[in-house]
Structure formats: C-alpha cells, structure tokens
Amino acid sequence: MNHLVWFRNDLRTYDNTVLSTALKDANKVIAAYCFDPRHYLNSVYGFKKTDRFRSKFLIETIQNLKENLAALNIPMFIYTEKPEDCLPKLISQQQITSIYFQKEWTSEEAAVEMALKTSVDNSIQFKSFYDQFLFHPEDIPFDAFSKIPNVYTDFRKKCEKYCFVREMLPQPEKLSEDNFIDTETNIPTLQQLGLEAYSEDTRTAFSFSGGEDPAWERIHSYFWKTEQLATYKQTRNGLVGTEYSSKLSAWLANGSISSRSIYWEVKKFEKNVVKNQDTYWLVFELIWRDFFKYISLKHGNSIFKIGGILQKSYNWNQSKKQLDNWILGNTTYDFVNANMSEIEQTGWMSNRGRQNVASFWAKELKQDWRIGAAYFESMLIDYDVHSNWGNWMYVAGVGNDPRDRKFNINSQAERYDPENIFIDLWNNEHT
Numbered sequence: 242m243n244h245l246v247w248f249r250n251d252l253r254t255y256d257n258t259v260l261s262t263a264l265k266d267a268n269k270v271i272a273a274y275c276f277d278p279r280h281y282l283n284s285v286y287g288f289k290k291t292d293r294f295r296s297k298f299l300i301e302t303i304q305n306l307k308e309n310l311a312a313l314n315i316p317m318f319i320y321t322e323k324p325e326d327c328l329p330k331l332i333s334q335q336q337i338t339s340i341y342f343q344k345e346w347t348s349e350e351a352a353v354e355m356a357l358k359t360s361v362d363n364s365i366q367f368k369s370f371y372d373q374f375l376f377h378p379e380d381i382p383f384d385a386f387s388k389i390p391n392v393y394t395d396f397r398k399k400c401e402k403y404c405f406v407r408e409m410l411p412q413p414e415k416l417s418e419d420n421f422i423d424t425e426t427n428i429p430t431l432q433q434l435g436l437e438a439y440s441e442d443t444r445t446a447f448s449f450s451g452g453e454d455p456a457w458e459r460i461h462s463y464f465w466k467t468e469q470l471a472t473y474k475q476t477r478n479g480l481v482g483t484e485y486s487s488k489l490s491a492w493l494a495n496g497s498i499s500s501r502s503i504y505w506e507v508k509k510f511e512k513n514v515v516k517n518q519d520t521y522w523l524v525f526e527l528i529w530r531d532f533f534k535y536i537s538l539k540h541g542n543s544i545f546k547i548g549g550i551l552q553k554s555y556n557w558n559q560s561k562k563q564l565d566n567w568i569l570g571n572t573t574y575d576f577v578n579a580n581m582s583e584i585e586q587t588g589w590m591s592n593r594g595r596q597n598v599a600s601f602w603a604k605e606l607k608q609d610w611r612i613g614a615a616y617f618e619s620m621l622i623d624y625d626v627h628s629n630w631g632n633w634m635y636v637a638g639v640g641n642d643p644r645d646r647k648f649n650i651n652s653q654a655e656r657y658d659p660e661n662i663f664i665d666l667w668n669n670e671h672t
C-alpha cells in the first residue's frame with residue numbers, strides 16, 4: 242500500500258490524525274502540499290484572497306513541515322498548481338493507492354476535493370478525517386449537525402457536560418531511510434505568488450513565525466516561561482504587546498497545532514502551576530472556535546450570504562468611498578482608524594479591535610458586511626473561514642448573537658484604551 246498524505250489546513254506532524262493513520266499500514270508514505278493559485282487571485286469583492294502576511298506565514302509553515310517530515314523520512318512534494326492538476330501525475334508516478342487528507346466542507350474546498358476525485362483513477366481510495374476540532378464530530382452530544390444549537394452557551398454547556406476531548410496521538414514513528422526520496426520541488430517565494438516582499442512593522446503586536454515548531458515555542462513561552470496563561474481572562478481584551486492574549490490563532494488556523502494539544506497543555510498547566518478562571522477561559526475560547534465550525538457545518542453556504550444564517554434582510558449599502566476610508570483609517574473614530582491601520586500594516590488585529598471595526602462597518606455605516614469579511618479574509622494572518630465569517634455574521638446581526646448588539650465605539654475606546662496608548666501607536670506617523 243502506497244499512501245499520499247495531502248496536507249491542507251493540518252500542517253503539522255504532531256497529533257495529526259491524517260498522518261498517523263496513513264503511517265499505520267503503509268509500505269510507502271509520501272506527502273504533498275499545493276499552493277493553489279486560486280488562493281492568490283482576487284475575490285469577488287476585489288481583494289486578494291490571501292495577501293502577503295498570511296502567505297509569508299504559510300511559506301514558513303511549509304518549510305518547517307517539510308523539515309519535520311524529512312526527519313521522519315517522509316518526502317514532501319510542493320507545488321504551485323491546483324491539486325487536481327499536479328496530484329494525479331504524482332499519484333501515477335509514485336504508484337499511490339490511497340490519498341489521506343483532512344475533511345473540509347466549505348464550498349471551495351469541497352469543489353477541489355471533487356475535482357481531484359474526478360481526475361484520478363477510480364481505484365484510488367480517498368480517506369478523509371475531521372481533525373480540526375476540540376470536540377470530535379463523532380463525540381458531540383447532538384444526533385446530527387442540524388441539531389447544533391444556534392446559541393453558543395447552549396452548545397458549550399452540552400458539550401462540556403456530555404462530551405470529552407480526545408487524547409493526543411503518540412509522536413509518529415520514523416520510517417526507514419529508503420522511504421525518503423529527493424522531491425525536486427520548491428517552495429514558492431512571495432513574488433512567485435504574485436505578492437510583494439515586505440519588512441515587518443516594528444509596532445507589531447507579535448512577530449509571527451510560521452510552522453509547528455514556532456507554535457510550540459509560543460506555548461512554551463506563554464504557558465511555562467511567563468505563565469501568562471494564569472491571567473489570560475484578565476488581559477485578553479488588551480490591544481498592545483505580545484502577552485495580552487495567546488496569539489495562537491494563526492497556528493491554529495492552518496493546523497500547525499491542534500486545538501486538542503492546546504487543551505491538554507492547559508490541563509498540564511492547571512495540574513502543575515494553577516487552575517483558575519483564566520486557565521478555563523482559554524478552553525472557553527477554543528470552544529467558540531469549534532462552535533463556528535459546527536455552525537458552518539450546519540448552515541453550509543448561508544454563512545457567506547448577505548442574510549447570513551438568519552436570512553435577515555437589512556438595507557445594506559456598498560460605498561467605495563466608505564470602504565476606502567475604513568481601510569485607510571480615515572473614519573471619524575480614532576479607535577477604528579488605529580485598528581484598521583494595525584491590520585493593514587501587520588495582518589493582525591486584537592479581538593476587541595475586530596469587534597469594534599466590524600460593528601462600525603456593519604451596524605453604524607450599514608455597509609455590506611461581506612465586504613468587511615472579505616477584507617479580513619485577505620489581510621488576516623490567522624484567517625479561518627469559519628471563525629471569520631461566523632464572527633462577522635455575529636457582529637452584523639445575521640448570525641449567532643441572540644442580543645444583536647451594536648458597539649459604542651467611544652466608550653469602548655475609553656474603557657480599553659484610556660490613555661490612548663494604542664491609538665497613539667497606530668495613528669501617529671510611523672518613523
């Protein structure tokens with residue numbers, strides 16, 4: 242049996258169900274990753290689907306994954322082509338019998354899987370696994386995805402009571418040296434993906450580096466070195482600096498680390514250092530992440546539609562001038578401007594910032610919320626389809642917020658940035 246592990250948003254060797262299962266009964270295992278050219282084109286809203294910040298992070302992630310796979314004697318083939326164009330050739334050259342991959346359900350990802358299926362021989366087996374969750378779909382206390390509650394608290398309480406988090410998988414065992422071959426394929430540069438190289442803004446909240454090793458270094462630092470986890474709930478609404486929140490989202494989004502691993506690391510911390518509301522709260526937030534994945538499983542493409550999952554109709558506007566002012570930080574609110582400047586310069590924005598700029602865009606300007614979501618999709622280093630579109634729907638009043646709130650931006654700024662430290666950092670001319 243010759244197996245191909247087709248990496249998607251599960252870019253790690255550790256605690257990876259797809260990789261571990263593929264290794265079980267194989268004579269030979271090879272890996273592949275495709276920088277899909279469609280991900281670097283413009284979306285229907287006119288933004289690059291993946292701009293420079295996430296692309297650079299992804300390039301670093303693949304470099305790290307390639308090295309970690311090589312240490313297991315697994316060769317990694319890297320293409321800048323559509324999977325359905327390059328993988329059939331690889332499958333035939335390497336006499337592959339089965340393809341292992343993480344199951345994705347959003348329409349674009351599902352279409353790629355279908356296109357790949359139709360471009361290879363019928364005898365090739367497709368084996369896909371859900372591996373992006375904290376609570377595995379087979380373990381949740383709901384009979385079907387259609388039964389997932391639309392209110393977060395109902396979902397969380399039932400999962401916390403009746404569900405469990407699976408153990409992490411053992412470290413994969415190294416294959417024999419003859420499994421390794423020279424792949425003679427290269428990781429593209431930013432320029433080859435049609436993007437410009439850039440140097441990091443010194444004001445960045447966090448100097449992100451892609452890959453599972455940097456993800457674990459962050460865990461080591463945030464949990465064990467500085468013990469910031471012990472005060473997470475108290476600091477998580479911060480705006481400036483590396484330590485106000487975990488910053489794990491970028492690695493979680495492309496699967497460099499599993500949500501399960503973070504959960505079990507929290508449990509270790511609770512045993513060895515302290516167990517309190519703050520340590521629990523990180524898990525609480527990881528459950529939010531699961532919630533939006535289940536909402537997208539339940540509602541399918543509605544998460545991308547203007548009426549959202551509630552199918553609500555509002556009078557949405559589409560003003561190019563308002564869009565330019567929002568993106569360039571020329572609105573009437575310094576707090577919105579500072580946050581928009583941060584995302585434009587670094588690909589990052591705090592959760593507090595995201596809520597405020599999204600509320601301003603959708604609720605105050607009454608602009609089509611999908612344009613805001615598409616801009617975030619382009620810019621965010623931690624873009625995750627479910628978390629982004631789910632949170633945008635939530636803030637825009639077409640999703641899961643039972644109270645349909647609008648943020649008072651001035652009072653938010655006074656509360657979270659009382660001395661204008663954040664505003665001054667991002668609104669003053671950068672030297």
Ligand SMILES: Cc1cc2nc3c(=O)[nH]c(=O)nc-3n(C[C@H](O)[C@H](O)[C@H](O)COP(=O)(O)OP(=O)(O)OC[C@H]3O[C@@H](n4cnc5c(N)ncnc54)[C@H](O)[C@@H]3O)c2cc1C
Nearest residue numbers: 486487488489490526530592595596623624625628629632
């Ligand atoms: C409009 C809007 C768009 C967003 N888009 C994204 C996105 O594309 N990708 C993304 O990962 N998060 C998104 N979020 C959620 C949240 O802002 C980020 O997860 C968080 O700011 C990341 O920082 P952190 O890792 O330091 O989070 P922490 O506060 O340390 O939280 C730990 C982890 O919990 C999860 N989490 C925390 N808050 C949320 C939330 N509200 N929804 C879902 N998961 C959460 C994340 O995986 C995060 O890494 C969005 C929020 C809003 C309001």
